[in-house]
Amino acid sequence: QGQLVESGGGLVHPGGSLKLSCAASGFTLNDYAIGWFRQSPGKEREGISCLGGSDESAYYVDSVKGRFTISRDNAKNAIYLQMNSLKPEDTAVYYCAASLPGTSVQSICARLVDVWGQGTQVTVSS
Numbered sequence: 708q709g710q711l712v713e714s715g716g717g718l719v720h721p722g723g724s725l726k727l728s729c730a731a732s733g734f735t736l737n738d739y740a741i742g743w744f745r746q747s748p749g750k751e752r753e754g755i756s757c758l759g760g761s762d763e764s765a766y767y768v769d770s771v772k773g774r775f776t777i778s779r780d781n782a783k784n785a786i787y788l789q790m791n792s793l794k795p796e797d798t799a800v801y802y803c804a805a806s807l808p809g810t811s812v813q814s815i816c817a818r819l820v821d822v823w824g825q826g827t828q829v830t831v832s833s
Contacts, residue, residue: 709734709822711803716827723831727788729803729824737781740810742820743788745799745829752802754816755763756788760808766816770796793831800826 716814717729727743742757756777757766765777786803803824808817 709805711714711805711824713801714805714829715831716801718784718832720833721794721831723793724789724791725793725829727790727801727803727827727829729786729788731784731786731822734805734818734822735781735832736779736784736786736805738808740780740805740806740812740815741777741786742815743777743786744802745797746802746806747799747828748803754818756810758818759815760810763812764810766812768816789829790829793829795831796815797829798831799829801824802827809813816832 710732711729717726738760740759744752744754746752755768757764758777774792776787779786804820805822
């Protein structure tokens, strides 16, 4: 059974950067749609950035556009989220996700997900 494991979360000052990593095991990410989600207390899990299996244009929610970048490395079977200019409101548990080939960017970011990671905490605070 496929698994995703995130790493790279932590505490960062406002304006700082973090890079989240997500390693896949038990399956190959090639051609899977991938995504990053986040959830803060009292809020629903939100798709913030997604990428289709053929790496068409990535989707970013407005609140992270221009600051976050999603990418994948098929050779390492991993996906990444580079987060710059972090704000306190970015504080949340961050989850990576993957969906079967053919899943659209819109669908995976709407939580049509086949495999979830366990989550990693990101805290932005001075």
